[in-house]
Amino acid sequence: MDSILLVEDEHALRMTLGDRLRKEGYLVDCAADGEExxxxxxxxxxxxxxxxxxxxxxxxLDVCSGIRGSGVITPILMLTARGRTPDKVAGLKIGADDYVTKPFKVPELLARIEALLRRAPTRPSVPQAVYEFGRVRVDVRGTEVVRDGKVVSLSAREFQLLRFFLENQGTTLSREDLLTRVWGYSAATFTRTVDVHVASLRQKLEEDPRQPRFFLTVQGIGYKFKA
Known part of the structure; x- marks a missing residue:
C-alpha cells in the first residue's frame, strides 16, 4: 500500500482530499504548514x-528545495494557484516532479499520482505477515516485535529497516540501497545512520551483538539478513 504525505494548510481541502485518497487505498499523513x-x-x-x-x-518552494537538498528523492507533486506560471517553473527547476493547478478535478489529481507512483521505484511486496528467527517474532501488520516472550521497543525507523531486511532475506544490501529504499535518501548522501541503526537492531535482537548471527556485515558492501 503506497503512502502519501499531504502538505496543505487549507483545513477543508486537507480533510476532504485526505479522506478521498484513503478511500482510493493510500496511506495518508498530513501536515498543515511548511515546517511540519x-x-x-x-x-x-x-x-x-x-x-x-x-x-x-x-x-x-522552499520546502521542496529543502527536501531535495536533504537527499530525499521521493516524488513531489506541487499544488499551485491558477495563473502562477512562475511558481510552476520554479517548482520543477528545484526538484518537483509534477504540478496540479487549483482548483483541480480530483480524477486529474489521482491520475497524476498514479503516473508518478508508476515511475517511482517500487517497494517489495510483503510475502507474509509474521516472521520468526531465533527467539524473535515479528508481526509486520501489528508492528510488534517480541523476543523471549517480551515486547521489544523499536523506533519507527528501526522497524522499517528490520522489515526491509526480512523482506529481502539472503540478499546483500549495500548502504546505498538501504538509504534509498528505507530512508528515501539519494544514494550520494553520506551518512553513518545505516550502521547506527543496524548496530541498534543487533543490540536488541541478537543473542550476542558482537558476533551477530542474523544481521551480517558484508565487508566493503553493506549488510545481509540471514535467518
Whole structure:
C-alpha cells in the first residue's frame, strides 16, 4: 500500500482530499504548514509527497528545495494557484516532479499520482505477515516485535529497516540501497545512520551483538539478513 504525505494548510481541502485518497487505498499523513511538512518529509518514508506552494511558516518552494537538498528523492507533486506560471517553473527547476493547478478535478489529481507512483521505484511486496528467527517474532501488520516472550521497543525507523531486511532475506544490501529504499535518501548522501541503526537492531535482537548471527556485515558492501 503506497503512502502519501499531504502538505496543505487549507483545513477543508486537507480533510476532504485526505479522506478521498484513503478511500482510493493510500496511506495518508498530513501536515498543515511548511515546517511540519519538511520535518515529516525528511524524517519519515513516503512514496509520494503532495505539496502546496502557499503555506504558512515556510512556503512550498522552499520546502521542496529543502527536501531535495536533504537527499530525499521521493516524488513531489506541487499544488499551485491558477495563473502562477512562475511558481510552476520554479517548482520543477528545484526538484518537483509534477504540478496540479487549483482548483483541480480530483480524477486529474489521482491520475497524476498514479503516473508518478508508476515511475517511482517500487517497494517489495510483503510475502507474509509474521516472521520468526531465533527467539524473535515479528508481526509486520501489528508492528510488534517480541523476543523471549517480551515486547521489544523499536523506533519507527528501526522497524522499517528490520522489515526491509526480512523482506529481502539472503540478499546483500549495500548502504546505498538501504538509504534509498528505507530512508528515501539519494544514494550520494553520506551518512553513518545505516550502521547506527543496524548496530541498534543487533543490540536488541541478537543473542550476542558482537558476533551477530542474523544481521551480517558484508565487508566493503553493506549488510545481509540471514535467518
Amino acid at each position: 511538512g519538511f520535518a515529516k518529509a525528511t524524517q519519515l518514508p513516503f512514496d509520494l509527497i503532495i505539496l502546496d506552494i502557499m503555506l504558512p511558516r515556510r512556503d512550498g
